[in-house]
Amino acid sequence: MARLVMKFGGTSVANVERIRNVARHVRREVAAGHEVAVVVSAMSGKTNELVGWARETARFHDAREYDAIVASGEQVTAGLLAIALQDMSIDARSWLGWQIPIRTDAQHGAARITAIEADELDRRLSSGQVAVVAGFQGLGPDNRIATLGRGGSDTSAVAMAAALKADRCDIYTDVDGVYTTDPRVEPKARRMAKIAFEEMLELASQGAKVLQVRSVELAMVHGVRTFVRSSFEDPDAPGMDDFDNPPGTLICDEDEIVEQEVVTGIAYAKDEAQISLRRLSDRPGVSAAVFGPLAEAFINVDMIVQNTSEDGSRTDMTFTVPAADLDKAVGVLERGKPEMGFDVVQSETGLCKVSVIGIGMRSHTGVAATAFRALAEKGINIKAITTSEIKISFLIDGPYAELAVRTLHGVYGLDKTV
Amino acid sequence: MARLVMKFGGTSVANVERIRNVARHVRREVAAGHEVAVVVSAMSGKTNELVGWARETARFHDAREYDAIVASGEQVTAGLLAIALQDMSIDARSWLGWQIPIRTDAQHGAARITAIEADELDRRLSSGQVAVVAGFQGLGPDNRIATLGRGGSDTSAVAMAAALKADRCDIYTDVDGVYTTDPRVEPKARRMAKIAFEEMLELASQGAKVLQVRSVELAMVHGVRTFVRSSFEDPDAPGMDDFDNPPGTLICDEDEIVEQEVVTGIAYAKDEAQISLRRLSDRPGVSAAVFGPLAEAFINVDMIVQNTSEDGSRTDMTFTVPAADLDKAVGVLERGKPEMGFDVVQSETGLCKVSVIGIGMRSHTGVAATAFRALAEKGINIKAITTSEIKISFLIDGPYAELAVRTLHGVYGLDKTV
DSSP, rough: OHHHEEHHHHHHHGHHHHHHHHHHHHHHHTTOOOOOOOEEEOOTHHHHHHHHHHHOOSOOOHHHHHHHHTHHHHHHHHHHHHHHHTTTOEEEEEEEEETTTTTEEOOTTSSEEEOOOHHHHHHHTTTTOEEEEEETEOOOOTSSSSOOOTTTTHHHHHHHHHHOOSSOOOOOOOOSBBBBBTTTTTTTOOSSSEEHHHHHHHHHHHTOOOHHHHHHHHHHHTTOOEEEEEESSOOOOOTTOOSSSSEEEEHHHHGGSSSSOOOOOOEEEEEEEEEEEEEOOOTTTHHHHHHHHHHHHHHHOEEEEEEEOOOEEEEEEEEEEGGGGGGHHHHHHHHHHHHHOEEEEEEEEEEEEEEEEEEEGGOOOOOHHHHHHHHHHHOOOOOEEEEEEEEEEEEEGGGGGGHHHHHHHHHHTTOOOO | OEEEEEEOOOGGGHHEEEEEHHHHHHHHHHHOEEEEHHHHHTTHHHHHHHHHHHHOSSOOOOHHHHHHHHHHHHHHHHHHHHHHHHHOOOOOOEEEETTTEEEEOOOOTSOOEEEOOOOOOOOHTTTOOOEEETTTEOTTTTTTTEEEEEHHHHHHHHHHHHHTOOOOOEEEEESSSSSSTTTTTOOOOOOEEESEEEHHHHHTTTTOOSSOOOHHHHHHHHHHOOOEEESSTTTSSSSTTSSSOOOEEEEGGGGGGGSSSSSSSSEEEEEEEEEEEEEEOOOOHHHHHHHHHHHTOOOOOOOEHHHHHHHEEEEEEEEEGGGGGHHHHHHHHHHHHHHHHSSSEEEEEEEEEEEEOOOGGGGGGOOHHHHHHHHHTTTTOOEEEEEEEEEEEEEGGGGGHHHHHHHEEEEEEEOOOO
16 A cells, blocks of 8 residues: 555646546556545646636736636646546545645745645545645745646645655656657657656756656655656556556656666757857856846856856857747847946857766766767767766757757667667 | 725626726726725636536536536636736735635535625725625635535625625626516616615515525625626716716615605516415425425425315415426425325416515505406416515416516506606
8 A cells, every 4th residue: 555646737637538537547546545645737728728818918917816817727627536536436525725735935926835734635645535636836925826837736746745755656647658758759769667866857957848847856855756657548457557567657766776877868959049248258257247137037048158268358158048038138138238248249049959868977988979979970060068967968950959869869779679 | 985895797707808897897986086895706608617517527526526616717707807907007906715714604505604704805995905806605614615606796795795894785797777677578667776675685586687686685684785787888988987876776775765666676487387286184284294395305485375275174285386396396295195195286387477576565555456457457367376565476377477577567657758
């Protein structure tokens, strides 16, 4: 007997029929004797409808009102799933963020969970009742509904698993696990049985969409074993009830992974833009002068490359931002020019960032050299490189994205053995 | 300066454009210096969508889950209206039932308000903030959302007006007031400037759909002056800002009505069915034996006619039920036959109840006689009659309904003077 948090996203609860299917997944685990809390998203399309109304009402709107409006989507799904479970003679009830309560900070629209008062839930799970929790929402310090930002239901689920000391958090989604790369780009991509928290964090940060970055961070911090699996498989198919080895990908501590590959995955993010500041004055504090204003404008700066200057006075600095933020970023820089002290801003769009990720890199050398060689052989020009302990990222021209992904996937031996 | 509760129903907030129109009605009152709380329903169609999903999920469902699902409709409207008001630079915020809280009893799906803790709202109104309250919902003793039953937003508004000691509760709806009878049946129907609580209660109970019966009861008990007016008129048209005499109908204490008519309105309810129990044993307690089981089956019994028996042993009893409940009622009676002691149940459908209503009847005689004569002249057969202090109801054949309404409307001098 285990305690389980099961999370179902918007496409998994898109209509009443799918909600009934979700109920069957839950029934399977309950029948196996597990204690179950379920976290649900809004029916797919509903959140967009609600956001659309808020935007139609006023271009700029109070985030607290936005939260009250948008959180209603998960409220509906939680109630419907509780009804579907009861209809299968399973003891279940819905819980809204304010009822538990899931406490958050005051950042309406992008709140962070500060505490979950899970005592009552804990008691009910122990007594065999299934808790159906509305994801994506909590209660702010102002006693008003606060939402966690888009995709926040994953975070709700992981936080709930931590608070309830669950044995595992199963994220049911429209894919059946985490792949070595995007299977739409490289059909030879393999589903991983296990991946370490750190790797998943890099994969999610570098463009893999299967899990929200914050939920992975939270899982890593609290050591929540998180399992990615498909909600579209037959809930009662053979093997689905294998608790220790169900179909999907386990995100866990690296200690749990016996045979660690050097490289475990290739991620990519399209629509990157590059900004170069030419002849930037090379003095202490110049980075703060440049990136402070960008951060204040909520622009997410990524790969930063700065060379040492030849004469110690002027240098070039290059960094990337999402293409959608480029105009805003250039505006911020132009306004800050006197303060920052550079000659000219240059920018380029249509770029792609490809990342090679693997914990094994820590103890293996030559990983970067392998990539350089492979990309060069295909005539792919590398515009910038950044590295971390377990990741190497390359900035390349957008049209080469798929070729680069497939090349790297092959060169590190990730291809499916047929 | 006055304190005002304004209530807008589903058709008045059916989309974002109409919500903006509602905001203009509110702005008019705020500009005049009034303190305003607004109570809103769900966007029209939304409640039906939510109820539909709940029913699709399970034919019989937990009323507490139903409440969590259905209350989300008003939650959305309250947030959107707050945003629309803020967009007009009006200080406003939304309030959900659990936030105020509006406390209810445990009757989920048809809860009654037990208390409104309005201190914080009171403070905010005094400071000039508009409170936008989600109608139809409160917080049950189980700390879960409880809804007041269909049409409950009127009740929310009147209860809120009582708790906030508002000077008036303005119910904005898709009609522009209360008429002497249904204008679709009698084009000569006149809009009343004022109507007494008791009369409105009878009108609403007897089939006029403009206000929910419970909201009128509550207004009468708490002496809440309630005003029915149209939300579809231009919010800034001439006269709309006339606080003491706006277009619409005031429901108030009879003392406020200077020239009280003998008869103020004619109501009708179609789709009535009549049930007769033949040769019912005429003994003490027989009524309880008949009507107890019907009440337990939630069947609303209306006109009851029982004659004294000739020999003191057997009598006939006739009463009406809504046609939709007829089969259920007959079933209950057949099962109870041994206990109740009658020979046979007879029933008839396709009937209509027409009611003549007026406080003036208390002090005037001959009101019934006038009706008998007028109906007889038109060849309308009266199948049953019941009377109260301020109402006479006639049961007639359905096809004569409109003719009876027009005849009675004319004979009591209610026709519009052209």
